[in-house]
Amino acid sequence: MVERTLAIIKPDAVKKRVIGNVIQRYEAAGLYPVAMKMMSLSQPIAEGFYAVHRERSFFHDLTAFMSSGPSVVLVLEGENAIQANRDLMGATDPQKAESGTIRAAHGASIEANAVHGSDSPETAGFEIGYFFPGMDLQAGC
Ligand code: ADP
Numbered sequence: 001m002v003e004r005t006l007a008i009i010k011p012d013a014v015k016k017r018v019i020g021n022v023i024q025r026y027e028a029a030g031l032y033p034v035a036m037k038m039m040s041l042s043q044p045i046a047e048g049f050y051a052v053h054r055e056r057s058f059f060h061d062l063t064a065f066m067s068s069g070p071s072v073v074l075v076l077e078g079e080n081a082i083q084a085n086r087d088l089m090g091a092t093d094p095q096k097a098e099s100g101t102i103r104a105a106h107g108a109s110i111e112a113n114a115v116h117g118s119d120s121p122e123t124a125g126f127e128i129g130y131f132f133p134g135m136d137l138q139a140g141c
Pocket residue numbers: 053058062091092110111112113115116117119
């Protein structure tokens with residue numbers, strides 16, 4: 001099924017100058033950008049985005065990191081895009097990420113792990129709407 005997912009190239013990856021490399025990996029995996037913008041998330045915007053993690057010990061550090069510099073926020077479209085992007089990203093902890101994944105290549109730590117990807121249709125719907133209001137989770141618009 002063709003679907004959409006929300007991806008973020010996080011501030012650490014932008015600082016490392018690997019935006020182009022990451023987008024190349026998306027395209028090579030059949031995940032095509034259908035919306036994209038570069039933006040600096042404020043801490044409140046990062047807190048709203050990661051609200052599901054608000055009780056976690058790392059919430060403050062995570063939202064400070066996510067607002068530490070510009071990110072690239074994208075909607076990717078492709079066959080089983082949500083799981084396909086999770087597979088392409090690799091494990092949250094780059095040290096545990098399979099070789100060939102984005103996090104294995106570019107992640108520095110469990111926090112500064114280069115990319116975000118939605119983990120279910122429900123979160124993809126919320127996350128796409130959060131950054132691209134009015135844009136549908138479904139392909140074909
Ligand atoms: P994922 O991004 O793989 O879906 P989570 O949703 O569990 O992972 O966590 C969201 C983000 O929070 C991670 O990508 C990472 O940047 C950060 N994070 C997760 N676990 C930790 C941790 N134990 N310590 C610090 N930061 C963390």
